[in-house]
Every structure is written in structure tokens, then in C-alpha cells.
Amino acid sequence: MKHISYIGDFAAWEKEFVFYMPTKVRFSEMDMFGHLNNKVPFTYFEEARIEFFKKLGFMQEWTKKNVEAMIVVANLQCDYLRQVFFDEHLKVYVKVESVGNSSADMHYMVKNEKEEICLVGRSTMVQVSKKTGKGVPWPEEWKEKMMNRQLI
Amino acid sequence: MKHISYIGDFAAWEKEFVFYMPTKVRFSEMDMFGHLNNKVPFTYFEEARIEFFKKLGFMQEWTKKNVEAMIVVANLQCDYLRQVFFDEHLKVYVKVESVGNSSADMHYMVKNEKEEICLVGRSTMVQVSKKTGKGVPWPEEWKEKMMNRQLI
Amino acid sequence: MKHISYIGDFAAWEKEFVFYMPTKVRFSEMDMFGHLNNKVPFTYFEEARIEFFKKLGFMQEWTKKNVEAMIVVANLQCDYLRQVFFDEHLKVYVKVESVGNSSADMHYMVKNEKEEICLVGRSTMVQVSKKTGKGVPWPEEWKEKMMNRQLI
Amino acid sequence: MKHISYIGDFAAWEKEFVFYMPTKVRFSEMDMFGHLNNKVPFTYFEEARIEFFKKLGFMQEWTKKNVEAMIVVANLQCDYLRQVFFDEHLKVYVKVESVGNSSADMHYMVKNEKEEICLVGRSTMVQVSKKTGKGVPWPEEWKEKMMNRQLI
Helix, strand or coil: CCCCCCCCCHHHHHHCCCEEEEEECCHHHECCCCCECCCHHHHHHHHHHHHHHHHHCHHHHHCCCCCCEEEEEEEEEEEECCCCCCCCEEEEEEEEEEECCCEEEEEEEEECCCCCEEEEEEEEEEEEECCCCCECCCCHHHHHHHHCCCCC | CCCCCCCCCHHHHHHCCCEEEEEECCHHHECCCCCECCCHHHHHHHHHHHHHHHHHCHHHHHCCCCCCEEEEEEEEEEEECCCCCCCCEEEEEEEEEEECCCEEEEEEEEECCCCCEEEEEEEEEEEEECCCCCECCCCHHHHHHHHCCCCC | CCCCCCCCCHHHHHHCCCEEEEEECCHHHECCCCCECCCHHHHHHHHHHHHHHHHHCHHHHHCCCCCCEEEEEEEEEEEECCCCCCCCEEEEEEEEEEECCCEEEEEEEEECCCCCEEEEEEEEEEEEECCCCCECCCCHHHHHHHHCCCCC | CCCCCCCCCHHHHHHCCCEEEEEECCHHHECCCCCECCCHHHHHHHHHHHHHHHHHCHHHHHCCCCCCEEEEEEEEEEEECCCCCCCCEEEEEEEEEEECCCEEEEEEEEECCCCCEEEEEEEEEEEEECCCCCECCCCHHHHHHHHCCCCC
16 A cells, blocks of 8 residues: 555554445446546545445534535545446545534545545535534534444 | 428528637547447527626626526437537537527537537427426517527 | 427337336536536436447447447437436436437437436437448347347 | 644745646535535546656656556545635645656645635555566656656
């Protein structure tokens, strides 16, 4: 595995993922060279992240009209490690690597049917106010939920 | 020109277009076979239609918060007449073919740099209430503007 | 059900669909008004059509390097009957309505979880030569397979 | 300006950009919250990068059938600094920050009409063999062209 700046001990890092979303590579996601278009992984990350936040019960809160907080992406990145092919079944793993006051560092790993890692990535998410755009601190209980690897 | 059900006298039909939006074919719009992905023309139609409605001053109304009416697509269609290539400069023409009480039949024509027609299409648009979803009749003045080929 | 030009007896038409692809509405498929972007149904139709052609064994032929024939879209259309929401589970039905010498008229129907029809559509597909772009006649056996509603 | 790991002296970094591609934010690029969908900047980066490589004459080489080398993305990242709105005119700047043996570190900066920086990003590009997928060293002349800020 080549060096990725945001991954320390790779084996330990990989082991911490417990949640994934299955997906299949669509025809419309391929480019003229028969490669997965380089922006498609970010769609995969987004969908897996939403499923993850639904599992934790956060998404249900953010979409309530009377709730002031919502979630935004502060940055996104992806490393392309192995070619992805049309019609492949993928597992899109997501976890919270660390939490700040109102932010979270989320990591992603995508495996193909042979359990080979094709893509890895990360993003900084921030809980902000729908009105002011300023950061809204996480409740303590949410911080625990995010860092709990058992997804209870 | 092969027969298209919504086009009668082709020469007369073509002549009525006076408004177009220039665009250029993006790399990310091509598919694995080196063809324009078949849903991309609908993005072109949408953008040209929005520019057209801005030109008429309608878009400015629909996007006001206190205005009840908005515009929706009831149906869409496209005929692929000639292959479109990566990096080509296109002209996306749009016109209102006919108007109903709260609807409009809009037609589209896309030409390449050689002035060859590559794509033609149409859509039914309906002005509806943001609250009820029911049709909102066009003001008489708007009907005239839509059918006026001078875009004044 | 409102009148759709390509649908005669609606109940009979609906009954002929036996194949569908399940899908779920992605966050990235919604527009600023909270509607499904109007070009997304064409992606659903494309994916369902590819699955259908794989089921029939045609896709496997077209993607062989030494096979001269491939499939292209000559036209596409969609009627938007009912609003589709984020995160809904949909069934995307596809069937061959009729076959020509080298073409096929394909129809589509999308139902939500309440079994309500949200979208209907159609497309003309043509089997063409990868070299010349000219139509390649269907083998008789393929015509039968396409029109057989049991998908054997 | 908040700290971005791949930008040292911000003023000096900003000054080195001399090439940009103008673009306008499309309706279909917005999400349900009225934000630019977070994967759209990668499409902007891609288009600007292609224009940049055409300007240098590299793209013309890579797309020749008898040329063995092509270009691939090894990683991509984007920082979202300021909200981007529908219909805004943007300038998408691109430059080569540094060159390796067969790779290049490319940086991106997107400004709105008020000359405010909305997005910054970077990517590692690698020139590889179409046959083997292995890195193909840059000709010395190409390295010079990439690092030359006058785009001659």
C-alpha cells in the first residue's frame, strides 16, 4: 500500500471500519477511457455518509424544520489506488476518524468484490447553524456515538 | 431529415428559432463509447430554457419568495440525429412552439460548428402554484412574449 | 391517469411489465427545489435497460471485441406523473413494446413504495454496426426473446 | 484565509496562477439545500486542467492513437471556503505547483465575480503508459513548459 498522508497504521485503520453501503458501478459513471469518472467516488462517499448518519439518528434531526443545525462539507479528498470497472459491486465503508468541537474527520474506503481496496478518502464535516452558518457544537452523546465502533 | 413526430415543415420549424445558448461539450459528458451520454442533451435544454426565461423576465418572477407561481417539467423528449463529439462548440436553440392556459410546448434544436443539426427535442412546461401544485394561468402579456419571435 | 401518446390501454400496458430494477433516490439526484432533477429518470431507464439486456444475454454479445453490432439510443422521452422524493425506493420497469428490423421500441414505468406510478417513458433503440453506424438486423431468435414476456 | 495544508504563503501562491477557464454555475449543479453539490468543483477542475493541457499542447499528444502515454488522476482534493450560488460567473484557475519524474502536483483556485476565493484544491496527475499503466517520464521540455508561469 502506498503512503497516504491521512492514514497511519494501515492495518489498524482498515480494521476500524464497521459500516458500509453496497453499490454497483453504473454505466453513466464511466468516462471515455473506460475509467470511473474521477468525481464519482465523491458521490459514493456522500451516499455512504448519509446512510451512516441515518444509522446514528443524526440525519433525522438535521432534516427537521425546527432544528437549527445542519451538516456541511469543509473539504473532501480521494486517492485512486486501483481501477474500478463498469458493473462491479463495491462496498463503500465510512467511519468517523476523530471529532472536534463542531467538526468531524470522516474517512472512506472502497473495496471491490475481491476485497481489494480501490479508493480511500476523507472529508471534514462541520455541524453549522442554518441561520448564521457558524459552527454548532456536537452534543456529548453524539461525539460518543460517532467514535463508537459498534454503531449502537 | 428523418421524420420527427413533433416537427411538421422542417424548414419553417428551424427558421422560427431566434434564441440560443452557446455551450461546449465537457469531458465528463462523454460515455465509455466516446458518445455524448444520452442524458446530457436534457441538461443543455434545461440551461438554454433558463436563459430564455431570464431573457423574457419570467425567471426573475418565479424565484421571488412572495410569488406563488413556479415552473415544472411535465414531459421531456430528445431525438439524437448526429453524433456529438468531445470539445465541440454547440448552439442550443430554444423556442416556445405553442402556449396553453398554464402550459407551454417548448422546442429545442442543437447545432454543431458546421451548422449541422445534431439534436432536436421538446418539453411540456407547466406554470404551477408552489403551494398547491395546481396550474397557474399565464398572464396574457406573457403568452404574447413567449410567442413573439423577436424576443422583445 | 392522464393521456400519454405512446400508451393505449393503460391497464394492459402496465400488466406487460415483468422485469424491473430496484433503485433508491440519491441525494445528488435532487435539485434546488427538492425535486428529482429532470434528467435522472433517463439514468434510471439506462440502468434498467442494461440489466434487461444482460438478462437476455444481448449485452454480453455487444461488449465482445470481435462482435460488430452495438446498441444506440435514437430517441428518449419521459413523462413526469408524480413527484419523487429523496431516499425513496423505486422499481424501474422496462419492456420491449415492439421490434422492427434492427430497432426496438422500449417502454419504462417507475413505481414508488406505495406502488404508485411516478414516471413513464419510452426510447427507440437501434442495433448498429460499430464500423459503419448502419442498422444491423436482429436475429429472429432475439426478436422472440425481446417480445417474450416470460423472460426465458 | 484559513490554513490549507498544501498552501504555504497564500499571497505568493495566489499570484502564480496565470491561466483560468471561465464558467457559469448551472442549475443542475445545485443540491436540495441550494448549495453547489460538493462534487461539482472536481468537474470544474477537470475542465480547466484539460484546457490548460491543450494550451501547452500536451492533450493533443495524449489523444493520438499511436502515442503510448496518457494522463491519469492519482488523487484529488478540494477545500470549500465560500458558498457558490446558482448562475454565478466563476474563474477556475489552474497551475502546476511542482513536477516529479512522471507526475505533477496541480493546484486550483476558483474566484467569483467579486474576486473572492470560493474554492481551492489540488491533484496529483501521473503520465502513464496506456499499455502497462506504469509511469512514463516527462520530456525535459514538458517539465519546463509546465513550470513556466508565462504559458509560452
